[in-house]
Amino acid sequence: MEDALSAATSIGRLGEDAVLARVLPRLAPGESALLGAGDDAAVVAAADGRFVVTTDLMVHGPDFRLAWSTPYELGWKAAATNLTDVAAMGARPTALTVAIAAPPELDVAVLEGIADGLREALACLAPGAGVVGGDLSVSTVLTLAVTAFGDLEGRTPVLRSGARVGDVLAHAGTRGDAARGLALLFGEARDGSGEPDASLAAELRRREPELLAAQLAPRPPVFAGVAAAAAGATAMLDVSDGLARDARRVAVASGVGLDFDAAALGADPRLALAGAEDHGLLATFPPGTALPAPFERIGRVVDGHGRLTLDGEPVAALGWDPYSGWDGRAG
């Protein structure tokens, strides 16, 4: 332990107060914070008498690797993925809380980088939203827990269960790029023993910046959530586990079938359907709706309780299960 803490800037050596003194100035509580970090709890405005809330854990190993992600990208992604869940309800994101458990030997610069990524993702994807509070804890595994809040501004939340036969199926965001980025990392940025390798990742990053960014620091169309709700979206969700798997959730919740248009899914419809972590928005709209940008029509709502088809042909279950899909010993 003493060796591990020998660096003067390890968080264990600095202690909680000193760490917070370096991290908190990099964050802003945002326009909805009536009281920010520093007391037992924060106070956040909820003008319409309700708030939207979603929470996610990101764990070193299954969810990210510091050999592949910069701390900045990690903070960015933690914000982006949660903001998209808020947007998928048709709400405007207002605030985040961020709890981090980290090994004592971690350099405080990692937490500073995470804070920078959180701040910049908020500024880019949800201007006015901020980090209102959080927690610091210790763990042998670097872990981020983000909870995000949103304001429905008087609108009815857009659920997964409202799709109706005849509706247009539409999507906003990338389709498959995040999965292609992850496949590149697994294929070309691991060392001989299968472990993530930072220098191989840096080389890959120079060759494939867009696909790696789609995986490591996605830019989901958060603003399009409010636009979709305002345009009358009947159902909506954040596509985190893959288009097919998440679409099936809409189909089951709504008691309908969904038929994808292969021509609209690009050169590799199977990858577009299977690829996880794009964090686009999948929504259904009444026929004839002028789709708000960047939504694109990718299919239609048909009869069939929970049934997915591609140009009318059944789509096998594709996607990702956080428990059964992960082997803790492999990359």
Add this chain to the structure above:
Amino acid sequence: MEDALSAATSIGRLGEDAVLARVLPRLAPGESALLGAGDDAAVVAAADGRFVVTTDLMVHGPDFRLAWSTPYELGWKAAATNLTDVAAMGARPTALTVAIAAPPELDVAVLEGIADGLREALACLAPGAGVVGGDLSVSTVLTLAVTAFGDLEGRTPVLRSGARVGDVLAHAGTRGDAARGLALLFGEARDGSGEPDASLAAELRRREPELLAAQLAPRPPVFAGVAAAAAGATAMLDVSDGLARDARRVAVASGVGLDFDAAALGADPRLALAGAEDHGLLATFPPGTALPAPFERIGRVVDGHGRLTLDGEPVAALGWDPYSGWDGRAG
């Protein structure tokens, strides 16, 4: 991995949907949930146009050990500690979100037990509040992230910064019991190599049920937070890191000194001041206030920016730092 997952009830073998199907029915979204778990986000009522929010991580190792805590106690404590942070603002707790990262080989019964503890702690400590949402993730280290919400019901939040010279210093809850319980566990429930031992803990539990319960499943006076605010508390906080350390936060934030009355702190004032994790409420009240039960007078607010005294004598800094206070290799 296959060996570890051979149990039919491991969460990795069951998969996320089956795990949720077993865990969610044990939880209720509560009276403030306008939309509970199952969509991208929950929707929670915030009638007074604001909400209080606090978040905490609990990590296997530094924060709990399954050899010492039952899953039920772990869920109970995760709820209790966060509810107290909400109460310390003078708010009525309304809802929790709970994110859990767990090893794939964990038996689903552990998550069921955690859910039972969460539910019962809510029913006991904050009737009407519920679990509105969450997340399941994988990690080699069992980790719980709880975020709690509260309703100020029109009241001004009670901050740490409002104590005034001449105010009464009061405390509600146990003082030192949780630390005594932890000391017993470290002293008498570890095996020859220093690792937590379940059978030694079970034996200890029979002999010292109250002190172990104070540490493993605390019953903080959550309801007293609203009562304190209604009685005019000028400052308040949750005592998690030890009475002295947390009192110093009030003293610094308020620009005052705090003088403890040794006779009011029981047989061992040093333990009462140092012992962490009791999760009582420390508050200051204008002189002459009829203290709401179970608050007891334990001192007074005096001149002195951030200075703590015990019967007028300086109190050394005592307490707990989550980074510098923990050695990952030791119990």
